[in-house]
Amino acid sequence: MFSISTEAKVGLFVLVALIILGYMSFRVGEYGFGLKKGYCVTAVFKNAIGLDRDASVLIAGVEVGRVESIGLKDGKALVTMRIIPDVKLEKDVKASIKTHGILGEKFIEIESGINGMEYLKDGERIRQVEKQADIDKLLRELGTIASDVMEVTASLKSVVGGEEGDANLRAIIKNTRDLSESLKKTVQRNDEKFNIMVDSLQNAAAEMHKTFAALSDITERVNRGEGTIGQLVKKEGVFDNLDKTVASLQDITAKINKGEGTIGKLINDEETVDNLNASLTSLDNSMAGIDRYISKAEQFRTFLSYRGEYLFDRGDAKSYLELKIQPKEDKFYILGIVTDPRGKRTTKEYTYSDGTSREETEWDRNKLLFNAEIAKRYKDVVLRGGLLESTGGVGIDYFAYNDNLKLTFEAFDFDADRNPHLKVFGEYRLLKHLYISAGWDDFLSNEGNESPFVGLSIRFEDEDLKYLLTSVPIPK
Numbered sequence: 001m002f003s004i005s006t007e008a009k010v011g012l013f014v015l016v017a018l019i020i021l022g023y024m025s026f027r028v029g030e031y032g033f034g035l036k037k038g039y040c041v042t043a044v045f046k047n048a049i050g051l052d053r054d055a056s057v058l059i060a061g062v063e064v065g066r067v068e069s070i071g072l073k074d075g076k077a078l079v080t081m082r083i084i085p086d087v088k089l090e091k092d093v094k095a096s097i098k099t100h101g102i103l104g105e106k107f108i109e110i111e112s113g114i115n116g117m118e119y120l121k122d123g124e125r126i127r128q129v130e131k132q133a134d135i136d137k138l139l140r141e142l143g144t145i146a147s148d149v150m151e152v153t154a155s156l157k158s159v160v161g162g163e164e165g166d167a168n169l170r171a172i173i174k175n176t177r178d179l180s181e182s183l184k185k186t187v188q189r190n191d192e193k194f195n196i197m198v199d200s201l202q203n204a205a206a207e208m209h210k211t212f213a214a215l216s217d218i219t220e221r222v223n224r225g226e227g228t229i230g231q232l233v234k235k236e237g238v239f240d241n242l243d244k245t246v247a248s249l250q251d252i253t254a255k256i257n258k259g260e261g262t263i264g265k266l267i268n269d270e271e272t273v274d275n276l277n278a279s280l281t282s283l284d285n286s287m288a289g290i291d292r293y294i295s296k297a298e299q300f301r302t303f304l305s306y307r308g309e310y311l312f313d314r315g316d317a318k319s320y321l322e323l324k325i326q327p328k329e330d331k332f333y334i335l336g337i338v339t340d341p342r343g344k345r346t347t348k349e350y351t352y353s354d355g356t357s358r359e360e361t362e363w364d365r366n367k368l369l370f371n372a373e374i375a376k377r378y379k380d381v382v383l384r385g386g387l388l389e390s391t392g393g394v395g396i397d398y399f400a401y402n403d404n405l406k407l408t409f410e411a412f413d414f415d416a417d418r419n420p421h422l423k424v425f426g427e428y429r430l431l432k433h434l435y436i437s438a439g440w441d442d443f444l445s446n447e448g449n450e451s452p453f454v455g456l457s458i459r460f461e462d463e464d465l466k467y468l469l470t471s472v473p474i475p476k
Contacts, residue, residue, distance in 0.1 A: 004452075008312035011454050015438050022430060038084045039122035040068060043095045043108075043129050048077035050463050051097055051106040052432060053402060057081050059110050067108065068402065072329070081108060089126070090117040096130030105432070301326045305459035311441060313451035316341035318441075322371065330378070336371035338389050342449070343367050345413075388412035389421075404429040408439075419444045425455070433459055 004012070048070055057065035065083040072078065083089065090113030098109045110126075120126070303324040310317050322336035344367035351357040373386035373395070384395040393412020399405070406427045413421035425439020435457035442449045 005312065007315070008452065011310065011312060012452075015436070015454050018430070018436060019428075022428065038065065038082050040080055040082050041089060041120050041122075041124055041126055042078060042080050043126040044073060045077045045079060045097060045129055046131060048079055048097060048106075049132070050099070051077075051079070051108070054404075055105065056107040057083065057110060058107055059087070059112060064110070079108070088119045090114060091120055091124075092117055092128065093120075093126055094128040094130060095126045097132040302462045302465075303459060304465060305457060307435075307437070307455055307457040309437070309441070309453045309455040311341070311451040311453050314341055318453070320371075330376060332375050332377075334371055334373040334375065334384070334386075338369035338371060340369055340389070344369060344390060391421075393421075419446050421445070425453070427455075427457065433464070435459065 051067065051070060053067055053070060055067040056063050057067065064087040065081050067079060068082045069080045070077060071080070089110065092113035094111040094113075096109050096111075097106055099106055303326070305320075305322050305324070307320040307322075308317055309319075318341060319339045320336055322334055324332055324334050326332035349357055369389040371386075371388055373384045373388065375382050375384040380399045382397040382399070384397070385393070387393075388395065388410060389412060391413040393410060393414075395408065395410040398407045400407075408423075408425055408427065410423045411420055421442050422444050423439065423441050424443065425437050425441075427435050427437040430436050437455035437457065438453070439455075440450065440452050442451070444450070
């Protein structure tokens with residue numbers, strides 16, 4: 001009969017307490033565990049980088065809902081928010097994605113609309129959205145500025161530091177003192193120069209008086225009709241020539257209206273206009289193709305995770321380090337390294353002097369195990385297959401409660417001499433990047449390797465890794 005040790009009992013008690021605590025947290029909050037309250041509204045953003053499911057929705061700093069799902073619609077992010085029943089949103093509200101601090105979690109802020117306006121109903125969309133600030137671009141610019149400052153500081157250090165720099169500083173101070181003395185003497189001699197400057201200003205005023213007198217004489221000559229400007233003002237023939245010029249411009253305009261000449265064809269010929277429109281349409285299609293290519297690139301996602309499992313029967317831990325590459329929403333690849341306390345199973349054949357031979361199974365504790373799987377998702381079910389712990393195998397995952405709960409069954413290491421390695425466990429998302437799990441490993445083992453276990457996982461997406469890496473200083 002199977003008996004559970006004291007350590008296993010303590011572990012199971014802690015696991016049950018965590019599950020009850022998580023359940024009570026959901027029951028006490030606005031949202032029940034698996035219970036959908038309130039109504040849903042949607043908003044379309046150009047991008048939703050860093051925004052996660054279950055992110056807060058705030059009005060005036062007060063939480064009024066959560067992000068329920070994030071999807072893709074026409075190359076943009078379609079965000080579905082569940083709002084608590086007591087809060088009503090006017091149809092002219094504005095939604096924007098904000099950040100707590102520079103590298104904090106993302107949330108959605110809603111600005112209230114005009115009181116008395118019609119309210120949004122379940123499933124309707126918020127039309128006014130605000131473009132999200134590009135934090136990555138800001139951080140890159142700050143990084144460039146910081147590098148420039150460091151270079152300037154290093155240059156100053158090389159100039160000022162040491163005995164030579166000290167001598168340079170002393171020379172600068174001495175030159176500054178000498179300059180101050182020179183300025184003082186210059187100011188003392190300014191009285192004589194000031195008098196000379198006043199005389200110069202008086203002479204300039206006299207010259208300006210002569211200039212104004214000359215301008216007055218020119219004005220009188222214009223009034224008498226003398227010179228080119230005078231003739232333009234006094235003689236009527238000049239205005240006749242201007243009338244002829246205006247008539248010529250009118251004649252050119254009439255020809256353009258009739259479709260004569262290059263400009264006339266461009267304006268009046270429909271075939272020319274159609275050709276121009278066709279060229280512009282071709283350019284628009286090319287730009288649309290570029291947008292679709294960029295949209296596909298934004299769908300590519302990667303995840304890095306670590307999971308540790310404590311095996312109660314062996315009193316030791318089993319570790320997994322995995323990289324998940326997801327080129328599409330319903331398809332992904334898994335590459336991983338596994339450290340098993342037993343090591344890697346190998347089968348060797350021994351031949352004795354009497355001619356008989358025998359196969360023996362050995363375990364190499366220094367060997368690493370590898371995972372290499374391909375997976376396909378169908379709604380809430382994921383089918384996996386490939387290399388599991390360095391042997392062929394398959395797996396199936398079932399997701400529930402907005403992907404916060406995952407139930408997994410795996411089968412691998414098939415051998416005719418022993419039962420296959422079967423494993424079943426459940427994993428629950430406790431925090432944004434933290435998961436807890438519990439299950440039974442190798443539960444059909446006929447070699448005494450079966451063991452219950454509890455686990456803890458940490459998982460980061462590519463955007464999280466980007467923020468973490470940009471916040472780490474780069475040594476020079």
